[in-house]
Amino acid sequence: MGFEKFLEMKRKTKGMINIDPIQTGGILTPAARKMLEEWGDGYSVCDFCKGRLDEIRTPPIYEFVHEVLPEFIGAEVVRITCGAREAKFMVIHSLAKPGDWIIADSNAHYTTYVAAERTGARVREVETTGYPEFRVVEEAYEDAIREIRARGERVALLLLTWPDGNYGNLPDAKKVAKIAEENDIPFLLNAAYAIGRMPVSMKKIGADFIVGSGHKSMAACAPVGVLGMKREWENVVLRTSERFKNKEVEMLGCTVRGAPIITLMASFPAVAERVKHWEEQVEKARWFSGEMERLGIKQLGEKPHRHDLMQFESERLYEISKHRKEGGFFLYKELKKRGIWGIKPGVTRRFKLSTFAASREELKLVLRAFEEILSKG
Amino acid sequence: MGFEKFLEMKRKTKGMINIDPIQTGGILTPAARKMLEEWGDGYSVCDFCKGRLDEIRTPPIYEFVHEVLPEFIGAEVVRITCGAREAKFMVIHSLAKPGDWIIADSNAHYTTYVAAERTGARVREVETTGYPEFRVVEEAYEDAIREIRARGERVALLLLTWPDGNYGNLPDAKKVAKIAEENDIPFLLNAAYAIGRMPVSMKKIGADFIVGSGHKSMAACAPVGVLGMKREWENVVLRTSERFKNKEVEMLGCTVRGAPIITLMASFPAVAERVKHWEEQVEKARWFSGEMERLGIKQLGEKPHRHDLMQFESERLYEISKHRKEGGFFLYKELKKRGIWGIKPGVTRRFKLSTFAASREELKLVLRAFEEILSKG
Numbered sequence: 001m002g003f004e005k006f007l008e009m010k011r012k013t014k015g016m017i018n019i020d021p022i023q024t025g026g027i028l029t030p031a032a033r034k035m036l037e038e039w040g041d042g043y044s045v046c047d048f049c050k051g052r053l054d055e056i057r058t059p060p061i062y063e064f065v066h067e068v069l070p071e072f073i074g075a076e077v078v079r080i081t082c083g084a085r086e087a088k089f090m091v092i093h094s095l096a097k098p099g100d101w102i103i104a105d106s107n108a109h110y111t112t113y114v115a116a117e118r119t120g121a122r123v124r125e126v127e128t129t130g131y132p133e134f135r136v137v138e139e140a141y142e143d144a145i146r147e148i149r150a151r152g153e154r155v156a157l158l159l160l161t162w163p164d165g166n167y168g169n170l171p172d173a174k175k176v177a178k179i180a181e182e183n184d185i186p187f188l189l190n191a192a193y194a195i196g197r198m199p200v201s202m203k204k205i206g207a208d209f210i211v212g213s214g215h216k217s218m219a220a221c222a223p224v225g226v227l228g229m230k231r232e233w234e235n236v237v238l239r240t241s242e243r244f245k246n247k248e249v250e251m252l253g254c255t256v257r258g259a260p261i262i263t264l265m266a267s268f269p270a271v272a273e274r275v276k277h278w279e280e281q282v283e284k285a286r287w288f289s290g291e292m293e294r295l296g297i298k299q300l301g302e303k304p305h306r307h308d309l310m311q312f313e314s315e316r317l318y319e320i321s322k323h324r325k326e327g328g329f330f331l332y333k334e335l336k337k338r339g340i341w342g343i344k345p346g347v348t349r350r351f352k353l354s355t356f357a358a359s360r361e362e363l364k365l366v367l368r369a370f371e372e373i374l375s376k377g
Numbered sequence: 378m379g380f381e382k383f384l385e386m387k388r389k390t391k392g393m394i395n396i397d398p399i400q401t402g403g404i405l406t407p408a409a410r411k412m413l414e415e416w417g418d419g420y421s422v423c424d425f426c427k428g429r430l431d432e433i434r435t436p437p438i439y440e441f442v443h444e445v446l447p448e449f450i451g452a453e454v455v456r457i458t459c460g461a462r463e464a465k466f467m468v469i470h471s472l473a474k475p476g477d478w479i480i481a482d483s484n485a486h487y488t489t490y491v492a493a494e495r496t497g498a499r500v501r502e503v504e505t506t507g508y509p510e511f512r513v514v515e516e517a518y519e520d521a522i523r524e525i526r527a528r529g530e531r532v533a534l535l536l537l538t539w540p541d542g543n544y545g546n547l548p549d550a551k552k553v554a555k556i557a558e559e560n561d562i563p564f565l566l567n568a569a570y571a572i573g574r575m576p577v578s579m580k581k582i583g584a585d586f587i588v589g590s591g592h593k594s595m596a597a598c599a600p601v602g603v604l605g606m607k608r609e610w611e612n613v614v615l616r617t618s619e620r621f622k623n624k625e626v627e628m629l630g631c632t633v634r635g636a637p638i639i640t641l642m643a644s645f646p647a648v649a650e651r652v653k654h655w656e657e658q659v660e661k662a663r664w665f666s667g668e669m670e671r672l673g674i675k676q677l678g679e680k681p682h683r684h685d686l687m688q689f690e691s692e693r694l695y696e697i698s699k700h701r702k703e704g705g706f707f708l709y710k711e712l713k714k715r716g717i718w719g720i721k722p723g724v725t726r727r728f729k730l731s732t733f734a735a736s737r738e739e740l741k742l743v744l745r746a747f748e749e750i751l752s753k754g
Binding site: 003004006009010013014020025026031032036037038040041042043045046047048058064083086089093111113114115117118214220221222223241242243247252253255256257258260263266268269272341 | 380381382383384386387388389390391397399400402403404405408409410412413414415416417418419420421422423424435436437440441445459460462463466470487488490491492494495591592593596597598599600618619620621624626627629630632633634635636637639640642643645646649718
């Protein structure tokens with residue numbers, strides 16, 4: 001029948017040391033993996049649904065969404081979405097009219113721009129300090145607001161990526177929250193690389209909205225995200241249908257059923273625990289960064305670093321790539337050969353990685369690999 | 378820590394005879410279930426991604442999306458979405474401006490209305506013949522178009538639910554396609570209960586768009602859907618971002634990764650095969666319907682029926698419920714006691730079911746259960 005290949009799909013990266021920034025926080029816990037068989041069927045979680053996903057009591061989605069998650073992320077109202085990007089779109093689509101402005105940090109994820117574009121909103125970028133730290137200049141949000149308002153145009157939302165996915169920088173979110181409040185503009189914190197890795201409280205930061213990603217940082221199967229907000233936004237973003245009174249328009253009724261929501265819940269006890277050990281993750285990242293610098297590979301972004309996601313720069317690796325027949329792919333191949341996964345194929349001069357899932361012992365192997373690759377030249 | 382319940386989630390309906398219309402087509406095949414452990418991690422399918430989900434070659438998503446699915450559903454262009462509702466929203470959001478009209482059958486799924494509402498479009502319903510068959514009057518699309526255009530307003534889309542989720546009726550989709558073409562209005566076929574159960578060809582029907590549901594009818598984990606279209610709509614619905622040239626705006630870049638897309642692919646060989654045996658499913662449904670009528674339980678919707686989803690009516694069960702302490706819940710409880718799952722709790726006078734997943738032997742047990750419940754009174 002020609003479809004055999006769909007029966008034989010194997011993951012080729014199994015067992016490798018994983019330093020891929022988009023993957024290290026989304027590896028299932030053993031408890032979550034065990035749930036997959038039981039809950040894999042299409043509408044499995046809907047056995048006892050009375051009309052809305054977040055109100056299902058068996059399995060305990062209601063408790064998870066309305067009690068556990070609000071406490072965990074410091075939000076007053078929480079919903080499950082198909083991902084952080086979908087959550088951002090829900091908010092932007094609810095708050096912005098075509099032509100309105102979203103002010104975002106220039107380290108923002110591409111989906112921030114695309115979500116705005118889908119709504120017809122425009123994005124005004126707030127600059128960073130540029131090379132080598134690329135720190136967001138929080139005060140520049142103020143300038144951007146003034147500039148847009150001076151033209152008689154409307155700012156619908158401030159958005160900050162915390163941390164960003166390029167450098168793993170953690171800007172001063174409270175500062176942006178204060179600017180938002182003083183200017184009476186809602187503020188969304190994109191915490192896709194924070195929620196599930198490190199302690200986060202929307203309330204303490206003072207944001208209006210927060211988004212997280214199950215598959216990026218909460219040890220869940222894709223696609224799943226969380227959206228938290230202050231109660232005052234409930235009627236705006238979670239407004240219900242005129243005709244179907246219990247269906248939320250921006251959710252299109254319901255969002256995630258099946259494995260993604262179940263693994264999000266089943267991983268949660270371990271995720272809540274790992275967040276308490278975040279300082280150890282930061283120490284591990286700093287140690288790794290220091291060792292890389294000792295090899296002459298420079299860490300970009302904030303220093304000392306405060307997140308496991310880092311970008312590195314190496315002119316030497318770039319030079320080597322020029323003399324290799326695989327060109328830029330040589331680094332990816334050399335690492336793969338050594339059982340190390342997650343450096344983007346083709347990059348050498350600048351590359352990102354995450355130390356979140358690997359142990360120090362494994363990271364020592366990564367460091368040794370870089371050392372060998374550099375010395376072999 | 379109080380989170381034990383998230384580690385102990387068990388599906389309580391395991392092993393029961395399943396006649397729940399939203400569940401019978403979404404039960405994983407053994408091949409798909411086997412894939413879950415391997416592919417459960419967050420961004421598992423993205424190991425070899427070069428920037429866009431549908432272009433991933435390992436696992437073979439590219440081939441599935443660009444070769445296998447277009448052939449299977451008779452579409453020129455296909456994408457994977459988070460579900461049929463998300464696919465409908467993508468199309469409506471691309472084609473309709475606020476205030477525009479969507480003309481839809483009055484058997485349409487609630488998400489058709491909600492997707493329109495999210496865009497600010499209005500829905501003009503096309504009537505059915507009403508009780509007891511509730512057949513869509515295809516010609517009435519023509520009247521609706523004339524009526525709206527006479528007021529100088531714009532019809533952005535015709536939408537037909539094929540079959541609908543209330544009665545399992547299969548209207549004459551070609552007739553609606555012809556009306557759409559004559560009036561130069563795009564036509565979307567909601568085939569969430571068709572694709573994966575029965576043979577469907579968007580091309581043969583003459584629709585512009587078709588949407589299907591992985592978790593509803595393609596033996597896949599939720600959330601996942603398919604969107605097929607004529608090539609002429611590619612630049613409209615799949616327009617790419619101005620800034621990120623390879624990212625599709627309505628997809629927000631990428632949609633479904635992880636278990637839902639993997640199970641959709643792994644189940645596909647079996648799904649492609651089961652579609653060939655659709656006539657046996659129809660015969661089984663008709664036989665079951667006949668036996669129910671013999672018990673005095675009336676089948677609503679088209680007769681003879683052409684789909685496994687059916688609605689039944691019983692004044693007698695309703696009468697019995699009045700004398701039972703559980704009231705309307707008695708039917709649900711009596712069936713559950715007998716290992717039969719899927720009748721909505723609380724309904725007795727009218728209830729829906731699907732014969733898709735149950736064998737004739739199992740359906741005989743269902744019939745015997747109804748017989749006992751009626752005779753016990």
